[in-house]
Amino acid sequence: MISFEEFVIADGIPIYLQIVNYIKRGIASGAVRDQEEIPSRRVLASLLGVNPNTVQKAYRMLEEEGLIESRSGAKSCISINKERRGLVRDELMEHDAKAVVSIMKQMGMAKEDAVKLIEKFWE
Amino acid sequence: MISFEEFVIADGIPIYLQIVNYIKRGIASGAVRDQEEIPSRRVLASLLGVNPNTVQKAYRMLEEEGLIESRSGAKSCISINKERRGLVRDELMEHDAKAVVSIMKQMGMAKEDAVKLIEKFWE
Amino acid sequence: MISFEEFVIADGIPIYLQIVNYIKRGIASGAVRDQEEIPSRRVLASLLGVNPNTVQKAYRMLEEEGLIESRSGAKSCISINKERRGLVRDELMEHDAKAVVSIMKQMGMAKEDAVKLIEKFWE
Amino acid sequence: MISFEEFVIADGIPIYLQIVNYIKRGIASGAVRDQEEIPSRRVLASLLGVNPNTVQKAYRMLEEEGLIESRSGAKSCISINKERRGLVRDELMEHDAKAVVSIMKQMGMAKEDAVKLIEKFWE
DNA sequence: GTGGTCTAGACCACC
DNA sequence: GTGGTCTAGACCACG
Numbered sequence: 001m002i003s004f005e006e007f008v009i010a011d012g013i014p015i016y017l018q019i020v021n022y023i024k025r026g027i028a029s030g031a032v033r034d035q036e037e038i039p040s041r042r043v044l045a046s047l048l049g050v051n052p053n054t055v056q057k058a059y060r061m062l063e064e065e066g067l068i069e070s071r072s073g074a075k076s077c078i079s080i081n082k083e084r085r086g087l088v089r090d091e092l093m094e095h096d097a098k099a100v101v102s103i104m105k106q107m108g109m110a111k112e113d114a115v116k117l118i119e120k121f122w123e
Numbered sequence: 124m125i126s127f128e129e130f131v132i133a134d135g136i137p138i139y140l141q142i143v144n145y146i147k148r149g150i151a152s153g154a155v156r157d158q159e160e161i162p163s164r165r166v167l168a169s170l171l172g173v174n175p176n177t178v179q180k181a182y183r184m185l186e187e188e189g190l191i192e193s194r195s196g197a198k199s200c201i202s203i204n205k206e207r208r209g210l211v212r213d214e215l216m217e218h219d220a221k222a223v224v225s226i227m228k229q230m231g232m233a234k235e236d237a238v239k240l241i242e243k244f245w246e
Numbered sequence: 247m248i249s250f251e252e253f254v255i256a257d258g259i260p261i262y263l264q265i266v267n268y269i270k271r272g273i274a275s276g277a278v279r280d281q282e283e284i285p286s287r288r289v290l291a292s293l294l295g296v297n298p299n300t301v302q303k304a305y306r307m308l309e310e311e312g313l314i315e316s317r318s319g320a321k322s323c324i325s326i327n328k329e330r331r332g333l334v335r336d337e338l339m340e341h342d343a344k345a346v347v348s349i350m351k352q353m354g355m356a357k358e359d360a361v362k363l364i365e366k367f368w369e
Numbered sequence: 370m371i372s373f374e375e376f377v378i379a380d381g382i383p384i385y386l387q388i389v390n391y392i393k394r395g396i397a398s399g400a401v402r403d404q405e406e407i408p409s410r411r412v413l414a415s416l417l418g419v420n421p422n423t424v425q426k427a428y429r430m431l432e433e434e435g436l437i438e439s440r441s442g443a444k445s446c447i448s449i450n451k452e453r454r455g456l457v458r459d460e461l462m463e464h465d466a467k468a469v470v471s472i473m474k475q476m477g478m479a480k481e482d483a484v485k486l487i488e489k490f491w492e
Numbered sequence: 493g494t495g496g497t498c499t500a501g502a503c504c505a506c507c
Numbered sequence: 508g509t510g511g512t513c514t515a516g517a518c519c520a521c522g
Binding site for chain 4: 252254256258259260263268271272274275276277335338339340342343344345346347348349350351352353354355357360361363364365366367368
Binding site: 093117 | 129131133135136137140145148149151152153154212215216217219220221222223224225226227228229230231232234237238240241242243244245
């Protein structure tokens with residue numbers, strides 16, 4: 001079961017996108033399995049302290065990408081296969097890594113500084 | 124003179140905030156010196172391909188934080204001192220590093236994987 | 247016994263309200279007599295192809311207006327008296343007629359056109 | 370210029386649909402001309418006492434039907450030609466007339482009663 | 493000023 | 508309980 005315990009909402013980025021990406025990362029990491037149920041709009045909204053519509057928007061976007069299935073009155077669940085998982089993973093890694101490198105370069109860091117920073121904040 | 128050559132606008136985050144953060148990172152990195160001029164609203168807007176109002180909003184926010192000064196009729200310029208620079212730097216680094224680590228952990232990566240990823244995408 | 251043969255569900259208006267209004271119009275028209283039974287929730291739901299809860303909501307609203315009575319275990323039935331019938335009738339007619347006239351005026355119709363239109367679509 | 374003076378919001382029907390239909394009726398009646406400007410979201414919202422988003426939803430629906438054109442930063446305007454106007458008119462008349470006849474039949478009225486009712490409430 | 497998006501809360505229909 | 512829709516208010520980017 002996907003856990004949202006470590007999920008914290010950041011400022012500036014649309015919440016629904018953060019939810020989308022969080023779930024995608026769960027899929028990419030293999031922590032989420034195919035046909036696994038995801039929390040209902042209300043449950044997750046309550047967990048995150050946001051409006052159910054915000055969660056719905058995230059779920060809808062995932063549904064349009066074919067990553068979750070939802071039927072009215074039934075629980076929504078993850079719909080993913082191996083190849084898809086790999087694609088999601090690659091897409092996310094590229095996106096995230098680029099963003100990270102861009103930010104660190106803006107900070108004027110050398111590669112070694114960046115690595116040190118990562119290691120420092122890892123725990 | 125601060126360069127905006129490497130600045131690329133990302134999706135999802137308000138453009139004016141991206142400008143604010145870009146300049147802050149320039150300050151934090153030491154690439155921007157005190158009393159250095161920054162491009163006029165019009166020039167930067169044209170450079171980034173955005174509306175002058177958007178740049179104006181960013182500059183205004185930086186002004187409210189006391190990081191830039193603008194005198195009517197004159198160019199705006201950066202106004203910082205050493206301690207201030209350090210504070211900005213620490214604040215940004217902590218924020219960015221935490222975000223990076225959080226994302227990579229969500230992806231189920233070990234510290235070594237994260238370091239490798241950074242190195243791979245550095246160039 | 248009130249018939250739901252001519253009842254068709256329209257879009258945009260909540261179904262339970264359409265049911266409420268249909269029954270009210272039946273009462274107003276005199277087609278429904280006092281103490282007449284109305285279909286059980288389940289039967290009507292099946293007849294209209296909607297969820298029993300939806301019918302329940304309609305019946306409840308009618309109950310709150312004192313237009314039907316339901317005793318547990320027994321069938322619900324219409325509970326009206328003559329004055330009440332007249333009131334319901336006047337209220338509905340005024341409402342509906344005004345809506346009709348308003349719509350037709352918006353269409354730029356003259357009274358004669360409106361009458362012709364009604365006559366044309368009557369059968 | 371299209372006027373919303375006589376527009377009154379009814380209960381039960383989504384407001385945005387009422388706005389859509391009101392404008393369509395204006396188009397159908399010929400009261401609205403091609404390339405005529407329509408009020409901005411804010412102006413109309415304020416006029417009707419609703420939220421700008423509700424107006425926007427109506428405008429968007431009309432846009433998807435090709436009945437209005439809107440560009441960011443510019444005024445929206447009606448986009449209609451003769452044939453289109455006729456189609457809109459027919460569609461609306463059929464829809465409205467059917468609704469009216471259905472309601473009146475539910476009220477147990479004969480054609481003559483219906484006509485009388487219309488005439489009574491016309492002024 | 494304009495149109496567009498994000499978040500929120502209440503309601504509807506269904507299981 | 509579930510997912511879906513409607514209305515509302517605040518914010519963003521643009522002219």
